[in-house]
Amino acid sequence: MDGSAGxxxxxxxxxxxxxxxxxxxxxxxxxxxxxxxxxxxxxxEPRRGAPHTVHAHGLHARGHLAVEELFPGLTEELRARGIPTGDLGEMRWYFNARRLRPARTGMISVTAPRPVLEGHIRDKVVDLPNVTVLERHDVLGPVASPDRRRVAGVRVRQRDGEADRVLAADLVVDATGRGSRTPAWLEDLGYRRPAEERVKVGLAYTTRHYRTRPEMFDGVQSINPVASPAHPRGAFLGQVGRDVCILSLTGILGDHPPTDPEGFLEFARSLPVPDVYEAVRDAEPLDEPARFGFAASVRRRYERLERFPAGLLPMGDALCSFNPVYGQGMSVAALQAEALRRHLRTGGRPLPGDLLPRFAGTIDVPWQISAGGDLDFPGVEGRRTLKVRLGNAYIARLQRAASKDAEVTDAYMRVAGLMERPESLMRPRMMLRVLRHGLR
Incomplete structure (x- = not known):
């Protein structure tokens, strides 16, 4: 609130x-x-502009720490409201139909319903004395300086009104998600569009909520059969409240979970392990199955542009939209906010030339994990480098080893939770454990 940045x-x-x-x-x-x-x-509740929020979400490990830094005490407040939290390594994980050996990692996973988590955070933000929310306003486009070297504001229109108005600004942050219009705005202002990297997965996930029964989870927070090339159907069955659980079924390349109740249950029965089907087959459903489609992961390389207008800063999914089955989106957004905070606290100006490379650094590892993992599926479109092929072959053996060795599970979850870089899995001690336990 000191006005040091504008x-x-x-x-x-x-x-x-x-x-x-x-x-x-x-x-x-x-x-x-x-x-x-x-x-x-x-x-x-889920809203029209964010239909994906009805589906399973998780705030894991590194992202959880970043959010707790932004909003101290958030985790305990959510727990008090009945939101489940637990150790990421103690969930029931399955890869290639093999259950990973549980490991106490100390890394927290928060499985709040996305609208509940978002609403709780929004309440905290709007309580700040210098923050105002303009609801039901459409963004018409940026307003540039006469020389077009900076964005000086944005033109908006209230949805039930007729007149446009300009909001002057020292900084405009584009947090509109994967449908961001910043590439088109740049072109209109005489700049180049960013290069894009795409991995076409043809994913859809279908979700239904159930009344929880004690025997459904047997003491674990969630049951997660993860899709693999050998078993491309996946699921997340997790507790999201005191007596509510969520089941999101996933399928790629057009093999999409049905939205009729019978087909939905049959898809659950087709999973490579019986746990999910057995948990929900006689459970009380709380709603009808709902589906959301996700065609491709997209990364926009703004940091590689030679020219970019001052006063405009894309963040989150506007920069990179990840395959949601990896649960990375909220965590990466939190890491970018953390990077922005560090930059501003050291006296830096909010210049795109300084911040876009920093944001790209928060994306590099998650993109390597998710895009590389998707390219392990033969039908997924994308460029498979030697590094990707070798990495996927090694990860398959590591997952096999983790079904026998809790220390391997711990190391793997630290990478999945963005606490460690993937290279940590190649340390000599870990490679020996993988060789010992990961052979067929």
Whole structure:
């Protein structure tokens, strides 16, 4: 609130990324405006502008730590409201139909329903004295300086109104997600669009909620048969409240989980392990199955552009939209907010030339994990380098070893939770354990 970075910042989008950005910017701008097309204040249910929020979400390990840094005490507040938390390594994980040996890692996973988590964080952000939310406003486009070297604001229109208005800003943050129009805006302003990297997965996930029974989970927080080339159907069955659980079924390359109740249950029965089907076959459903499609993971390489206007900063899914089955999106958004905070606290100006490379650094490892993992599926379109092929072959053996060795599970979860880099799995001690336990 000290105004060291400017008078006003405008954040486009009031979902998780926008809230994280607003939380940080409120420390350094006199005023922060969040522009959102939906009604969001007080909302704890999935909304039209964010249909993916009905499905399973997780805030794991490194992302959890970053969010706790932004909002101290958040985890305990969620626990008090009945939101499950647990050790990432003690969930029931299956890879290639083999259960990983459970490991106490000390890494926390929060499995709150996405609208509940988002609503709780939003309440904290809007309580800040210099943050205002403009609900039901459409973003029409940026307003540039006469020389087009900087974005000086944004033009908006209230949904039930007729007149446009311009919100002047020292910084405009694009947190509008994978549908971001920043590439088109850049072109309109005379700049180049960023290069894009795509991995086409043809994913869909179908979700249903159930009333939880004590015997469904047998003391674990979630049951996760992870899709693999040999078993391309996957699932997440997890507790999300005191007596509510969520089942999200996943299928790729057009093999999509049905939305009729009978087909949904039959898809669950086709999974390579029986745990999920046996848990829900006689359970009380709380809603009808709902589906969400995800065609491709997309990474936009803004950091490689030679020219970029000052005053505009894309974040979150506007930079990189990950395959959601890896549960990385919220964590990467939190890491970018953390990077933004460090930069501003050391006196840095919020310049794209400084921050876009930093944000790219938060994306590199998660992209390596998710895009590389997807390319292990033969039908997925994308470039398979020698590094990707060798890495996937090694990970398959490591997962096999983790079904026998809890120390391997711990190391693997530290990488999946973004606490360690993938190279940590190649340390001599770990490679010996993989060789010992990972051979067929």
């Amino acid at each position: 008078n006003r910042a405008v954040v486009l989008g009031g979902s998780i990324t926008g809230l994280f950005a607003a939380r940080v910017l409120a420390e350094h701008f006199r005023e922060v405006l969040i522009v959102e097309r939906d009604r969001v204040l007080g909302v704890r």
